[in-house]
Amino acid sequence: MSAAQVRVPASAKKGEVIEIKTRVNHDMETGLRKDDKGKTIPRLMLKSFVCKYNGTPVFEADFDTAVSANPTLYFYTVATESGKLEFIWTDDNGATIKEEASITVS
Numbered sequence: 524m525s526a527a528q529v530r531v532p533a534s535a536k537k538g539e540v541i542e543i544k545t546r547v548n549h550d551m552e553t554g555l556r557k558d559d560k561g562k563t564i565p566r567l568m569l570k571s572f573v574c575k576y577n578g579t580p581v582f583e584a585d586f587d588t589a590v591s592a593n594p595t596l597y598f599y600t601v602a603t604e605s606g607k608l609e610f611i612w613t614d615d616n617g618a619t620i621k622e623e624a625s626i627t628v629s
Contacts, residue, residue, distance in 0.1 A: 529610050531624040535602035543574065543582075546595040547612050547620055553588045571613045572596065577606040602628045 530544040547569065554566025569590070574582040581600040605628045612620040 527610060527612065527620050527622045529608075529622050529624050531608055531626055532602075533625075534627040534629065537602060537604070537628050539602045540599050541602050541626070542597060542599055543608070544595070544597050545572075545574075545610055545622075546593060548593050549612070549614070549620075551586075551590055551592045551594070555588075567615055569594065569612050569614050573611050574598070574600075575609040575611070576600060577604065578609075602626060604628050 527545060527547040532541050535541050549569050550567065551569060552564055552567045554563065556564045558564055568588065569586045571586065572582075572584045573580050582596075582598045584596065586594065605626060608624045608626065610622040610624075
C-alpha cells in the first residue's frame with residue numbers, strides 16, 4: 524500500500540474544536556479501465572477510513588468509485604484529552620495503511 528500524511532495540531536485547549544487533515548497516496552483503480560493490451564485492470568480501491576482518538580472512533584468514511592485517486596479528508600473533532608490519534612485506511616483486499624499523531628490538551 525501507499526503512504527499517508529496527517530496534519531493534527533500539536534496542542535489545543537480542552538473543549539476546542541480542532542481541524543484534522545489527511546491525505547493518502549492511492550491509485551483508487553475502479554476496475555473499469557483497460558491496460559494498453561485491452562485487459563481490464565483489476566479493481567483496487569480504498570474501502571474505508573477510520574480515525575480513532577485514544578482508541579475511540581471519532582470519524583469514519585466508506586469509499587466508492589466516485590472517489591478520486593489520492594483522496595484528501597478534512598474533518599473536525601473536539602480536543603478532550605492529550606493522547607494519540609490513529610488513522611487507518613483499508614482497501615478492497617483488506618490491506619491497511621496506518622498513521623499516528625499525538626496531541627497535547629491543556
